[in-house]
Amino acid sequence: MNRASWLALVVAVGTISACASRTEVVDVPLGATPQNAEHIARATLSPVGTQTSIWLTVGGVPHDMAVSSRLDTAIYAGSCQQLGAQPAYETRQANSVDYPSLAPRTQHWAQAPVALSELTRGGYALLVRTSPADGSRALFCGNISAG
Template identity: 85%
Template sequence: MNRTSWLALVVAAGAISGCASRTEIVDVPLQATPQNAEHIARATLSPVGNQTSIWLTIGGVPHNMAIPSRLDTAIYAGSCQQLGAQPAYRTHQANSVDYPSLAPRTQYWAQAPVALNELTKGEYALLVRASPADGSRPLFCGNITAG
């Protein structure tokens, strides 16, 4: 393979890998609320057509919650410091994918009825609450930002 062919191959491979890595995924660090102090969580948002898939990795919930714990998620206009009065987008329930889970880290999945690029254009926050059976207490919140 001559030098020009080699260079063309490297450029083509770089262009292809550049296109493959453009899948938009948004990482949202979640801050624990005072009702869930000292626990950590993270959300990964990815596009699914005109909806958004939400993967939650939760490092702990209050010990008095039902096992397996159920969480409710919603997307609010504004920021965690100033949430809108009502959710802008309600999500399908966040079900544990580690059923039954007594592990210190649990993963949950939810889906929001809004395109991810809409969420990253505006000012939105993801709020994670305990289920109504556990008092609907806010547990984590994170601001959704692109990049």
């Protein structure tokens, strides 16, 4: 390998490493509520400028939902054991990206109007619930933390 190629390789690796270290992704395990017992879900939060992207992988919802491809998410101050009275941050829709899907596992996407760095300071929980058409029932909850 000549000197120019070696230098190009070092610069490329350094650039990729610098980008990778700036990209923070937070994994939030979501616990099922009694209304959705025996189902599992997980959220992956990532920064999008001053907002936070939320990818949900949902392993099941109640079978009596009218719109099973539509879930609502909200971020509350506090923890799943003691949520604030009102959401601290409402998110934009958590529409299924698998729709229409009969698969037992679906993925949903939402976006919160708050920086991920603010959420990972602690004191916030992500609540996933059914749409208003299905009674806004709480399905999953997970505490947000940096690690």
